[in-house]
Every structure is written in structure tokens, then in C-alpha cells.
Amino acid sequence: MPDVLNVTRAELFKLVRRPAAWTLLAAAALLSQVFGYLIPYLSFAGDGSGPIEGASKDAILASTLPDQIVASTLGGFPVFAGALALVFGALVLGSEYGWGTVKTVLTQRPGRTAVLAGQAVALAMSVAVGVLVLFVLGAASSTAIALSQGESTAFPSVLDLLGGYGAGVAIMLMWAGLGGALGVVLRGVALPIGLGVVWVLGVENLIAGVASSVLTALRPLRDVMPGINAGSLASAVMPTRPPGLESPPGINSDVADGRALITVACYVVVCLAVALWTYRRRDVA
Amino acid sequence: MTAETVVEVRELTKTYGEVAAVDQVSLSVRRGEVYGFLGPNGAGKTTTLRMLLGLIRPTSGDLMVLGRQPGDAGVLARIGSMIEGPAFYPFLSGRANLQVMARYAGSGSSKIDETLETVDLASRGDDKFSTYSLGMKQRLGVAAALLKDPDLVVLDEPTNGLDPAGMRDMRALIRRLGDSGRTVILSSHMLGEVQQICDRVGVINAGRMVVESTVDELRGDSELVVRATPADVVRSTLDQLAYVQSIRSLDDEVRLRVDERHTGEVTRALVLAGVDVREVRRIDRQLEDVFFEITAKESSHA
Ligand SMILES: Nc1ncnc2c1ncn2[C@@H]1O[C@H](COP(=O)(O)OP(=O)(O)OP(=O)(O)O)[C@@H](O)[C@H]1O
Ligand SMILES: [Mg+2]
Numbered sequence: 001m002p003d004v005l006n007v008t009r010a011e012l013f014k015l016v017r018r019p020a021a022w023t024l025l026a027a028a029a030l031l032s033q034v035f036g037y038l039i040p041y042l043s044f045a046g047d048g049s050g051p052i053e054g055a056s057k058d059a060i061l062a063s064t065l066p067d068q069i070v071a072s073t074l075g076g077f078p079v080f081a082g083a084l085a086l087v088f089g090a091l092v093l094g095s096e097y098g099w100g101t102v103k104t105v106l107t108q109r110p111g112r113t114a115v116l117a118g119q120a121v122a123l124a125m126s127v128a129v130g131v132l133v134l135f136v137l138g139a140a141s142s143t144a145i146a147l148s149q150g151e152s153t154a155f156p157s158v159l160d161l162l163g164g165y166g167a168g169v170a171i172m173l174m175w176a177g178l179g180g181a182l183g184v185v186l187r188g189v190a191l192p193i194g195l196g197v198v199w200v201l202g203v204e205n206l207i208a209g210v211a212s213s214v215l216t217a218l219r220p221l222r223d224v225m226p227g228i229n230a231g232s233l234a235s236a237v238m239p240t241r242p243p244g245l246e247s248p249p250g251i252n253s254d255v256a257d258g259r260a261l262i263t264v265a266c267y268v269v270v271c272l273a274v275a276l277w278t279y280r281r282r283d284v285a
Numbered sequence: 286m287t288a289e290t291v292v293e294v295r296e297l298t299k300t301y302g303e304v305a306a307v308d309q310v311s312l313s314v315r316r317g318e319v320y321g322f323l324g325p326n327g328a329g330k331t332t333t334l335r336m337l338l339g340l341i342r343p344t345s346g347d348l349m350v351l352g353r354q355p356g357d358a359g360v361l362a363r364i365g366s367m368i369e370g371p372a373f374y375p376f377l378s379g380r381a382n383l384q385v386m387a388r389y390a391g392s393g394s395s396k397i398d399e400t401l402e403t404v405d406l407a408s409r410g411d412d413k414f415s416t417y418s419l420g421m422k423q424r425l426g427v428a429a430a431l432l433k434d435p436d437l438v439v440l441d442e443p444t445n446g447l448d449p450a451g452m453r454d455m456r457a458l459i460r461r462l463g464d465s466g467r468t469v470i471l472s473s474h475m476l477g478e479v480q481q482i483c484d485r486v487g488v489i490n491a492g493r494m495v496v497e498s499t500v501d502e503l504r505g506d507s508e509l510v511v512r513a514t515p516a517d518v519v520r521s522t523l524d525q526l527a528y529v530q531s532i533r534s535l536d537d538e539v540r541l542r543v544d545e546r547h548t549g550e551v552t553r554a555l556v557l558a559g560v561d562v563r564e565v566r567r568i569d570r571q572l573e574d575v576f577f578e579i580t581a582k583e584s585s586h587a
Pocket of ligand 2 (some may be wrong): 331332369441540
């Protein structure tokens with residue numbers, strides 16, 4: 001146990017000094033703000049020919065207010081935040097192979113289980129902080145918009161906020177876990193990122209689309225996909241949307257709430273188990 | 286195994302597919318000695334050291350390090366190592382890399398400055414690892430190995446990439462480690478290097494342990510090179526000298542195995558026989574010569 005803690009400390013020491021980690025956080029923050037607040041605000045403030053069609057200006061403004069913070073923040077998860085988390089997981093665990101530092105780390109003291117556990121804890125902590133940053137930025141932007149438009153600055157209840165935050169962390173943990181497990185199994189960064197992003201942004205959308213329309217036989221398959229379950233989990237914690245506004249892309253209710261949460265948790269556990277199993281038994285060349 | 290044995294390896298084998306990278310290797314390293322692991326490229330040195338550290342699993346054989354199985358946390362905490370070149374985080378400075386390793390090992394950062402000083406890297410400690418030259422990376426690798434104040438230091442070709450002054454310093458450093466009571470295992474393909482700093486040597490070739498002996502035994506195997514003409518008179522004169530253990534003729538020179546104290550007598554005998562002596566010189570035998578002789582011995586036994 002002290003070994004796990006030591007590894008976590010070492011990993012966090014590295015992470016806060018690692019430019020790539022900050023770049024990913026900055027990208028997530030920027031995209032989250034642009035899609036959650038800037039574009040809706042511009043469509044509201046503009047002449048009505050803005051990018052969001054078919055919704056009233058009032059609804060668009062309402063979607064940027066503090067009581068919609070969970071929807072505004074989680075809305076971006078299926079489109080970009082998940083992919084960024086996957087990249088992050090692959091970077092944290094896969095880079096060690098590219099630099100050859102696996103052998104350096106594994107000859108310090110902690111055994112393999114302790115090293116991987118410590119890395120997983122550090123990964124989870126960073127993800128939790130990252131999601132928190134997105135929520136805090138969302139809180140700031142929505143409050144600013146509400147104040148400038150003389151609208152209500154009331155936030156959702158603490159319970160709803162915690163639910164939204166928890167779901168967000170769970171979803172990001174799943175993607176980071178998938179990236180990390182792929183990083184360990186494939187012993188690198190490039191291949192996991194390539195495969196992962198193709199999967200998240202391509203294959204899964206394709207399967208979801210086909211299963212919902214032409215080939216309903218694929219539904220059981222669709223309902224165990226990580227992205228579908230993440231989207232269902234996100235929608236489970238979102239407040240009712242202002243009238244006339246569609247759900248953000250990728251947010252769905254294909255899978256029942258409880259089942260989505262369990263599926264996401266299962267992915268986290270399976271990723272950990274697969275990574276640990278491979279990490280423990282493979283020779284380190 | 287006795288309390289004095291730090292590393293005990295018995296019939297260790299590692300095969301990759303058909304190839305036996307390490308084939309039935311046995312060796313033992315005693316407390317406080319500097320043990321040289323000598324062999325040409327591809328001999329199996331790195332593979333053996335990796336097994337000592339628990340990085341790879343042996344195909345078969347027994348292996349005890351500091352009285353326990355390799356890879357055990359209690360054992361790893363007492364070993365400082367650098368295997369097959371230094372590997373660190375390119376975006377961190379040399380010092381920060383050592384801080385990371387101290388955190389992994391749970392050993393505290395108090396020795397970092399001192400260690401950087403030891404490997405002569407103090408002035409560049411705050412530069413990024415990615416900007417280091419090959420030799421500086423190598424020094425940082427050795428620094429990381431020393432950080433834990435280890436009982437056992439395992440260094441795979443520690444002088445690789447160092448300039449002549451760096452090599453000399455590194456050898457002196459390793460010798461000091463040995464003299465301060467630590468056990469050191471180092472691998473090398475340079476016989477001269479191993480002779481300078483090691484107490485005992487294991488010679489490995491093509492995965493097999495060829496010989497394990499003290500350095501003095503290997504040094505006793507140095508040769509006297511004689512360049513003189515005419516060749517037939519040289520040969521017949523030398524053949525009559527009882528204290529010459531062996532003679533072999535190579536191109537335009539003759540190589541003798543003869544004790545150092547007889548060097549003068551050999552020269553005198555040659556001069557008295559009317560031979561033109563152009564050169565008499567003692568050489569440390571090269572690794573190839575050791576192999577040449579041992580394989581010759583093995584085939585004559587067969
Ligand atoms: N992961 C591996 N897969 C296949 N073969 C391997 C592997 N690792 C080592 N070998 C083989 O095992 C043999 C011994 O390699 P090793 O790296 O131990 O040699 P070495 O004595 O350290 O050589 P050098 O002086 O070049 O460092 C070589 O033939 C090498 O090709
Ligand atoms: Mg080697």
C-alpha cells in the first residue's frame with residue numbers, strides 16, 4: 001500500500017510537469033466553453049441566422065444558464081471530451097513504453113501490481129480534477145451570461161450537481177481506462193489513440209445509427225457499446241431541456257439509466273483487469 | 286547459499302523461440318565484490334541482468350538475489366540498476382527525473398544533489414533530459430542507480446558512450462563503490478575495462494558461461510609478443526626455454542605465455558642466438574584471444 005501511494009505521488013509529479021497533459025486539459029476546456037456557451041450565446045445574441053436552427057432564442061439563452069450547467073458540460077462528452085480522455089489514458093500509460101521508462105520504473109521498488117495501481121489512481125485523480133475544471137468554467141460562464149441578461153443565477157441542487165459531476169467522472173474514467181488499457185496492451189501511444197478515436201468517433205456512431213434504423217437486430221450489440229452507455233448515463237443526470245432544444249449529439253436514452261451506470265463501471269473494471277493482467281505477466285524488454 | 290553470496294544463479298535459461306539467449310548459466314556474486322560480466326554483442330549479458338531484476342521471467346533455472354526472488358519489492362529497494370542504456374522522461378530535467386525515481390522508490394530526495402555531483406552532472410541538473418548528450422544521459426542513469434544508496438549496483442555497460450575522461454571517472458567511481466563495501470555487477474565487452482575494476486569475472490559467449498574466475502587468473506594470461514627474424518631461429522630458440530608455457534606464431538610475430546619475471550631472459554636468449562629483435566612487448570590479451578583459447582581448449586578436450 002505505501003508502494004501504491006509512492007507510485008501515485010511520482011505519477012502526479014510527472015503529470016503536472018507534462019506539457020501534453022495541460023494541452024489536453026486546455027483543449028477540453030476550450031471546446032467545452034465554445035460548444036456549451038460561446039456558440040449558443042452568439043446564436044442568441046446574433047441576428048437569428050446563427051448556427052442553432054429550429055429553437056427559439058429564449059430556449060437557447062435558457063440552455064446557457066446556471067441551472068443547465070450539467071447539460072452544458074456533459075453535452076460535449078460524447079463528441080470530444082471522451083476522445084480526449086482516451087488520448088490522455090493512452091498517454092499516461094503508453095508513453096512509458098515509447099521512452100523505455102517501464103524498466104526504469106519497475107526496478108525502483110514497487111512491484112508491478114503496485115505500479116499499475118498507483119498509475120490508475122493518478123489517472124483517476126487527474127480525470128476527476130479535469131471534469132471539475134470543466135464544471136467550474138461552466139459555472140463561471142453561465143453566471144456571467146445570467147448576470148448580463150438579468151436571468152436567474154440559481155444553480156441546480158447540490159445533489160443534482162454531484163450526480164452530474166459523478167456521472168461525468170465515471171464517463172471520463174471509462175474512456176481514460178480504455179485508452180490506458182490499450183496503451184498497456186499495445187505498448188505504445190500512437191496505435192491506441194488511432195484505434196480509439198476511430199472507434200469513438202466512427203465505428204460506434206455507425207453501429208448506433210444502423211441499429212436505430214435499418215438493422216434493429218444490432219441493438220443488443222449497440223446497448224453494450226461504451227459510447228452509447230456513456231450517452232445514456234449523461235442523459236440520465238441531465239435536467240429537462242428548455243422546450244424546442246434537442247439533446248446534444250451522442251446524448252441518448254437507448255439504455256436504461258441504471259444499466260448504463262453499471263455498464264460504464266464494468267468497462268472501468270474490465271480495463272483495469274486487462275491492463276493489470278498483461279502488465280504483470282509480460283517480459284519487459 | 287551462504288550469507289556472503291549476494292547473487293546465486295543456477296542453470297539459468299531464457300529462450301526466445303528457438304534461440305537460447307541465455308543457456309544454462311550459473312554464477313555467483315559475493316558480498317562486496319565488483320563482478321564483471323564479460324561477453325561480445327549478443328552474448329546474453331543484458332538478458333541475464335534483466336532476469337536478476339525481475340524484468341523478464343527465466344524459461345528455467347534458479348535465481349536468488351539478496352536471498353530472495355528477483356523482482357520482490359524488498360529486494361528491488363536495495364538494488365540500484367541501469368539496464369541497456371538510460372531511460373528517463375524527456376520533458377523533465379535531470380534533477381526532476383531523479384526526484385521522480387526517489388518518489389517511486391519512496392527513498393526521499395535528500396541525496397539528489399550529492400548524486401548529481403558524484404556523476405559530474407550538477408551543473409546541468411536543471412536542463413531537460415531530452416537536451417542531454419549521450420554521455421550525460423549515461424551519467425544520469427548511473428546517478429539514478431546510486432540514489433537509493435543500494436547494497437547491490439547492477440550496471441549494464443556503464444561506460445557506453447562516455448568520452449575517455451568520462452570512462453576513467455566512471456571506472457574510478459565503480460571501484461570506489463566496491464571499496465565502500467557495496468556489491469557491483471557490471472557488464473562489458475572490454476576485457477581491459479573489466480581487468481581494471483573487477484575482482485571476479487564471468488565470461489559469457491553465445492548464451493553460455495565460458496569461464497568464471499578471478500581477474501588475476503585472467504591477467505596471468507597476458508602474453509609476450511616477440512617480433513624478431515629469422516623466424517626459424519626464433520622458434521627453435523624459444524622452444525628450448527623451459528619456463529615458456531606456450532608459443533604460437535602469428536603472421537610476423539610470436540606470442541608466448543611466459544611469466545613476467547622471465548621477460549629479460551627471453552630477450553637475452555634471443556639476442557645470444559644472433560636474432561634481430563625488433564620488438565618485445567607484453568600485451569593484455571583481448572577478449573577474442575580468451576575465446577580463441579577457450580574454444581581451442583574445448584575442442585581439444587572433445
Ligand atoms: N526480446 C527478445 N526477443 C528475441 N530475442 C532476444 C530478445 N532479447 C534478446 N534476444 C536475443 O538474445 C541474445 C542475447 O541478447 P543480449 O541483449 O542479452 O546480449 P548482450 O550480451 O547484452 O549484447 P550487447 O553487448 O550487444 O548488449 C541475442 O541474440 C538477442 O538477439
Ligand atoms: Mg546488452
